[in-house]
Each structure stands twice: as structure tokens, then as C-alpha cells.
Amino acid sequence: MNYGAWKKESQRDFWAKALLELGRERKDIVVLSADLSTSVKTSVFAKEFPERHFNVGIAEQNMMSIAAGFAASGKTVFASTFAAFGTGRVYDQIRQSIAYPEMNVKIVATHAGITVGGDGATHQIVEDIALMRALPNMTVVVPADAPETYLAIRAVADYIGPVYLRMGRADVPTIASIQDDFKLGKATVLRDGDDVTLIGTGVMVSRCLVAADELTKEGIDARVLNMSTIKPLDREALIKAARDTGAVVTAEEHSVTVGMGAAVAMDLAENAHVPMKRVGIPDVFGESGDSDELMEKYGLTAENIIEATHDVMRRKGGAL
Amino acid sequence: MPKHSRELIGKLEHEALKIRRRLVRMIYQAGSGHPGGSLSATDVIAALYFHVLNVDPKDPSWVDRDRFVLSKGHACPAWYAALAERGFFPIEELDTLRKTGSRLQGHPDMRKTPGVEASTGSEGQGLSNGIGMALAAKLDRRSYRIYVMVGDGENDCGQTWEAAMSASFYKLDNLCAIVDRNLMQLDGPTKHIMSLEPLADKWKAFGWKVLEIDGHNFAEILKAFDKAESVKGKPTVIIARTLKGKGVSFMEGAVAFHGKAPNEEEYEQAMTELGGEP
The missing domain is CATH 3.40.50.920 (Rossmann fold)
Incomplete structure (x- = not known):
């Protein structure tokens, strides 16, 4: 099948753009990374707002529970890493620290699914939607293309409560028929x-x-x-x-x-x-x-x- | 260093005794719970809620309050008793512990119980929660402090050390951890399950100021909290040597009472030892 006519864009770039805008507009936005800030593009936010970006190292459990502590203190938190490390590796931290107490934490996962490519099965989580969907209080969002990723990030920032948002690593075709009126929970x-x-x-x-x-x-x-x-x-x-x-x-x-x-x-x-x-x-x-x-x-x-x-x-x- | 008055220490001892009575009663009435680790933690919790913490029971979410996180969530009967004695909710509600529909869950639920700052129970997460709070305080340039009690068994958890490493990295001098070093965990003595020593050296190596005290001696407890507040540029951990089941002879050092309620006879004996029912 030929996708030649479709423009392809990076969901990660649009997420980074939305996050940067949010950082400029809202002082309550705090961002956490786990030694993948350049891959998940939180580095863009970190460059302009180093005081509100926390790279905790390869310590995703710590990251998720710290995210909850920030949220308990009134912050809107974006915690970002690869989908494999942002769900399965930290299921219990998400469950107890974030989902159960309904903390205002947005887990933004990149590198979901098999389109990660060369890194192989350890990095290609195929069950993250299932894990997050199973959690009470959790909202699960999977944008279709890069512009919708931007809209979805803006929307989840305005929603109060835990969210899991996943995207792939590879550039994806941009869909002309997607409108600008993204609403959480609406197909x-x-x-x-x-x-x-x-x-x-x-x-x-x-x-x-x-x-x-x-x-x-x-x-x-x-x-x-x-x-x-x-x-x-x-x-x-x-x-x-x-x-x-x-x-x-x-x-x-x-x-x-x-x-x-x-x-x-x-x-x-x-x-x-x-x-x-x-x-x-x-x-x-x-x-x-x-x-x-x-x-x-x-x-x-x-x-x-x-x-x-x-x-x-x-x-x-x-x-x- | 201000010396703490005999009156203050006497008052705290009195509050701690009340908390012990209440928590044993709560667990007895619930028919389940964790008396051993609640009793070992009681004196530190009493010192926090009746002297150290700047909190307002009438306004539990007051933005400038000090925060306390009980990472060893199973010891929540001691926390609930302290909160009720301090006026966060009615004393009578303590009898609803673990019952259907109660605000007092078997492990802390920050959405249900006034004064509870973090939902804990699955071990090893509370220190990280406290780090998020401490970083938020620094970011907002607010001067409130964060106290996190961890069980010694939680030092088995990898996440505790992820948290320990990051707290010193972020220079969180507004964060104070207390290790309830009662030497026991569910399956037995910590030294047989997973040896922790040299525990103080481990925390020191992770960049913390370490204070070692008798966790049942109020003069030492208060002095340690004062010292922790004066330390700048790094977090402080107070390793409080305690006795599991402290205050009830047959629960002291008894693995069996890690997670078991007393029966009627045991309850009566416990109440006699603690000076009568609450």
C-alpha cells in the first residue's frame, strides 16, 4: 500500500512543542524524565525551564512516586519515558502513588509498540494499553498523528487526574481530516x-x-x-x-x-x-x-x- | 540547642500512651492489623504531631503545613490515633478502622482520611513521595518541612535507595526521614531476612546526615528533630532504634504480632499494661 502522498511528522516533536508552550503559560507545570530526556524530547522543556525539569536518572519507580509528591503539592506533572519503562516497570508505583489517590500526573510514553524497530522486544511494549486501561481512575489516550498529539497534550494538561498517553518513536502520517477540536473521551x-x-x-x-x-x-x-x-x-x-x-x-x-x-x-x-x-x-x-x-x-x-x-x-x- | 522541658516530655509521654491504648483497641476491634510496627513507631509519631509538625487540624490542606508521610503504611493505626487526638477527625471514628465504608482504611488513603498526606502500603514508595513534596516546596520557595517515616524492612526495597540517592543529589534539607529501626519484619528479624547493617554507613554513603537515637526517648527524639532542621544542604535521616510492640510486654520483639490482632484475653492484658482502656 502506498503512503507516499502522506506527509509524515514526529509525534515526539509535537509533544515537545505543546509541553514547551504549557511551560510558558503555566507555572504549575513540572516535568520529570528518567535518563531519556533527549529521546522523549523533554530536553526541549528542560532547556528553557531547567528549574522545573527533574531528570532522576534510570530510576523510574522513584520518578513516578516523586511525580505523585509533586502533584500532592499542587503541581501538574508530566512524567515521560519509553512506554516499556513507564508502565510495566513501574506498574505498582503508578497504581499506588498515582492512580489510587487520583494524582494529577500525566505519564507521556514514547517508543510504544513495535515501531520502535531495532531495539527489539525489551523496548517494544505491546501490552501497555492493557496495563493502564486496567487501572481505576486512569485515562488512556493514543493520538493518531503528530498534530493530534499536540492537541491531546494540551487537553490532558487541562484535565485534572491521572492520564497515560502513548505514542510511537517513528514519524507517522499526518491525517488531513483530523480537526482541531480534540476532546478527551470523544471518538x-x-x-x-x-x-x-x-x-x-x-x-x-x-x-x-x-x-x-x-x-x-x-x-x-x-x-x-x-x-x-x-x-x-x-x-x-x-x-x-x-x-x-x-x-x-x-x-x-x-x-x-x-x-x-x-x-x-x-x-x-x-x-x-x-x-x-x-x-x-x-x-x-x-x-x-x-x-x-x-x-x-x-x-x-x-x-x-x-x-x-x-x-x-x-x-x-x-x-x- | 534548646533543651526540652520536663513538662513537654511528660506531655508527649502521656500522648504516646493514649495513642498506644487507642491503636491496640482499634486493631482488636478490627480483628486485624499491625500492632508491632505501630507500637514501635508511636513515640516518634507522638513527638511529630504534638510538638514538631506545624499543622492545622481545622484546615488539613493548608498550603504551608508541614507534611508527614508514613511510608510504612501498615503502622497507620498509630497515625490515625495521633490524627484523631490532634483533632483531624472525631475520636469515635477510630473504632471504624478497616470496616466497610470507613474513612480509616487498613493502609493510608490520602483521599479518605483528613491529615493523611500520601497513600502508602505497598512498601518503599513514601520517601519518593516526600521528595516530590520537598522539591515542590523548594520550587515554590516555601519553608514547610517534610517528614517521612520508613520501616527498617523498607530498606530492602530498591526504590528506597533510588530515593535516598536523589534526595541528597537535590540537597533536600527540608526533608527528614525517620527509619523505625525495630529490627523486625514480617518474616522475622531483619538480620536474618536481609541484613541491613551497617545501615547508618549506607545512608551516609548516600549523602545524608545521619542521626542515631533511642526512638522511645523523647529527649533524644526532640533533639534529633531540632538538629535535622538545622542541617543545611542535605537531607537528614534519623535512625530511631525502637522495639517492635513497645509497651505491651507480650508483643515486644514478637514476630507474631507484626500483623496479628490480639484476642480478647490478650487485649485485656494489653489494656492493663497500658493503664486501662481509652
């Missing part, structure tokens, strides 16, 4: 259609749009929903889409067993019985490689979404 329809709904999150939203264009050639009119908040899930938009189109495909750069697709499946099982198929990483760890090649190898392409669509369309036809 947006990027393309209307009546035959099937493709629900994407993160980098897979662009794949959904490419797949939808291809499906048009087959006479299939696909709706594309950008599920940029995974928790709380926009149940209203989901159920409406399922009822309007009668079939659902989800797509995420995350383990397919426990991520956004699983959350959607649970809601559909209870609220709207339509044929459904999940596209995502199977129940395996990642590996080193080129990120585009890994996306193909692990089934994260527009072709995979088209195949899944064929499957739900067949079942939808059978059900009718």
Missing part, C-alpha cells in the same frame, strides 16, 4: 460510510483511512472512527457506528488480545451484536527490525484491515 468520525466501521487508534488510524479508500474500489463504503481515547471509551460513538454500519473492524499497534479492540469487543458483546474483527499484534513479543517491515510481519497494514473487513462483511451478509 471522531474521519470518514463517513454505511457498510462497515473501521476503528483505529494511534498510527493505525492512517492505515484505516488507506484501507477505506481501497475498499471503495470494491464498492464497500467504510466509516473510519478515530478512537484516540481508549479509556473512557466513547461508547456512544461506538454503538452508533455499530448500529449504523452493522460491522466493525478494530486496528491498533498493540497486543490484539488486551488492547483497544478487546475493549470494543466487550462493549459490542453487551450492546450491539455485529460481526467484529480485531487487527493488531498477536499474543507475542516483538523483535528487532525495520519498523515498516515489522508492521507487515505482525499484521499491521491496510491489507490486514481490508482482509478483516472482507471477513466481517461475509459474516454480516450471512447474518442478514
Whole structure:
């Protein structure tokens, strides 16, 4: 599938830009890093506001619990590291110090999913959405492209409470149809259609749009929903889409067993019985490689979404 | 160094005795809890709440208050008793410890209990919480102080040492840690589970001012807190040598009472030893 026409931009750069602006506008913003400030781009904030940036070294447990102490003192805290080290490595610190007491801490994770590429499985967390989604009080956000990352960072800064926001390392296609009205907890329809709904999150939203264009050639009119908040899930938009189109495909750069697709499946099982198929990483760890090649190898392409669509369309036809 | 009056020490001893009575009663009524580590921590907590801390029970979230974090959250019955005696919530509420719907959870919950500054229980996180508070105080140029009590068993936790290293790196002289060195943890004596000595040398090596005291002697406790406040450029840790179960003979040094409530007979004996029911 050709993405040549899409402009690609860095989510990390847009996060850094939003954070810097927030730092200029608000004195209550404090930023924590764990020896990855140049990789996660908090170094941009640190350069202008060294007194409000704390690099605690390779000590993520300490970072998360310090973040809670800052929040308990009235600060809005951004704690940033790789997704693997900002979730699984510190699950208990997030659980007890941040989520349980509802501390105003934003965990901004970069390098999520397998598009990390060469670093391999130790650095490619595929279950971070599951871990964070499991926590009471936690909001989970996965922006689709770089401009939406900027909007999402602005939005979570205004929201009081714990947030997990994940993005990848690789540049991602910028999606022209994403508007400037990002709202936490709201899915947006990027393309209307009546035959099937493709629900994407993160980098897979662009794949959904490419797949939808291809499906048009087959006479299939696909709706594309950008599920940029995974928790709380926009149940209203989901159920409406399922009822309007009668079939659902989800797509995420995350383990397919426990991520956004699983959350959607649970809601559909209870609220709207339509044929459904999940596209995502199977129940395996990642590996080193080129990120585009890994996306193909692990089934994260527009072709995979088209195949899944064929499957739900067949079942939808059978059900009718 | 100001010498503390006999009256003050007498008052603190009296408050500590009341706290001991109340916490044993609370745990007895709850049918579960951690009397050993609560009793060892009681005198330091009494000194904090009845002399050292600048807090306002009528305004628990007053921005300039001193903060106390009980990292060894399982000792919260002593904390709750001190908070109630100090007027943060009604004394009668102590009887609701660990009961369904109570504001007094089995481990501290900062969202439920007035005066509780951090949610703790899973060990090793409280010192880091306190560092965040101490850094915030420095950032805001406020002069309040932060006190964190850690159990000696929490010195097993890697995070405690991550925190120790960073507190001295950030020169947090507004932070004072107290190690409740009761020599015991859940499974037995600390020296058999995971040897901590030379503990004072470890904290010194991590850049802290270290004070070693008898954690049941109020003159030493108060002197140590005064000294900690005068230390500039680095955090202070007070290693308080204490006795697990202090004040109740059959709980003293007894591993069994780390996390077990007394039965009726034991409760009555404890109350006799502590001078009667609260």
C-alpha cells in the first residue's frame, strides 16, 4: 500500500512543542524524565525551564512516586519515558502513588509498540494499553498523528487526574481530516460510510483511512472512527457506528488480545451484536527490525484491515 | 540547642500512651492489623504531631503545613490515633478502622482520611513521595518541612535507595526521614531476612546526615528533630532504634504480632499494661 502522498511528522516533536508552550503559560507545570530526556524530547522543556525539569536518572519507580509528591503539592506533572519503562516497570508505583489517590500526573510514553524497530522486544511494549486501561481512575489516550498529539497534550494538561498517553518513536502520517477540536473521551468520525466501521487508534488510524479508500474500489463504503481515547471509551460513538454500519473492524499497534479492540469487543458483546474483527499484534513479543517491515510481519497494514473487513462483511451478509 | 522541658516530655509521654491504648483497641476491634510496627513507631509519631509538625487540624490542606508521610503504611493505626487526638477527625471514628465504608482504611488513603498526606502500603514508595513534596516546596520557595517515616524492612526495597540517592543529589534539607529501626519484619528479624547493617554507613554513603537515637526517648527524639532542621544542604535521616510492640510486654520483639490482632484475653492484658482502656 502506498503512503507516499502522506506527509509524515514526529509525534515526539509535537509533544515537545505543546509541553514547551504549557511551560510558558503555566507555572504549575513540572516535568520529570528518567535518563531519556533527549529521546522523549523533554530536553526541549528542560532547556528553557531547567528549574522545573527533574531528570532522576534510570530510576523510574522513584520518578513516578516523586511525580505523585509533586502533584500532592499542587503541581501538574508530566512524567515521560519509553512506554516499556513507564508502565510495566513501574506498574505498582503508578497504581499506588498515582492512580489510587487520583494524582494529577500525566505519564507521556514514547517508543510504544513495535515501531520502535531495532531495539527489539525489551523496548517494544505491546501490552501497555492493557496495563493502564486496567487501572481505576486512569485515562488512556493514543493520538493518531503528530498534530493530534499536540492537541491531546494540551487537553490532558487541562484535565485534572491521572492520564497515560502513548505514542510511537517513528514519524507517522499526518491525517488531513483530523480537526482541531480534540476532546478527551470523544471518538471522531474521519470518514463517513454505511457498510462497515473501521476503528483505529494511534498510527493505525492512517492505515484505516488507506484501507477505506481501497475498499471503495470494491464498492464497500467504510466509516473510519478515530478512537484516540481508549479509556473512557466513547461508547456512544461506538454503538452508533455499530448500529449504523452493522460491522466493525478494530486496528491498533498493540497486543490484539488486551488492547483497544478487546475493549470494543466487550462493549459490542453487551450492546450491539455485529460481526467484529480485531487487527493488531498477536499474543507475542516483538523483535528487532525495520519498523515498516515489522508492521507487515505482525499484521499491521491496510491489507490486514481490508482482509478483516472482507471477513466481517461475509459474516454480516450471512447474518442478514 | 534548646533543651526540652520536663513538662513537654511528660506531655508527649502521656500522648504516646493514649495513642498506644487507642491503636491496640482499634486493631482488636478490627480483628486485624499491625500492632508491632505501630507500637514501635508511636513515640516518634507522638513527638511529630504534638510538638514538631506545624499543622492545622481545622484546615488539613493548608498550603504551608508541614507534611508527614508514613511510608510504612501498615503502622497507620498509630497515625490515625495521633490524627484523631490532634483533632483531624472525631475520636469515635477510630473504632471504624478497616470496616466497610470507613474513612480509616487498613493502609493510608490520602483521599479518605483528613491529615493523611500520601497513600502508602505497598512498601518503599513514601520517601519518593516526600521528595516530590520537598522539591515542590523548594520550587515554590516555601519553608514547610517534610517528614517521612520508613520501616527498617523498607530498606530492602530498591526504590528506597533510588530515593535516598536523589534526595541528597537535590540537597533536600527540608526533608527528614525517620527509619523505625525495630529490627523486625514480617518474616522475622531483619538480620536474618536481609541484613541491613551497617545501615547508618549506607545512608551516609548516600549523602545524608545521619542521626542515631533511642526512638522511645523523647529527649533524644526532640533533639534529633531540632538538629535535622538545622542541617543545611542535605537531607537528614534519623535512625530511631525502637522495639517492635513497645509497651505491651507480650508483643515486644514478637514476630507474631507484626500483623496479628490480639484476642480478647490478650487485649485485656494489653489494656492493663497500658493503664486501662481509652
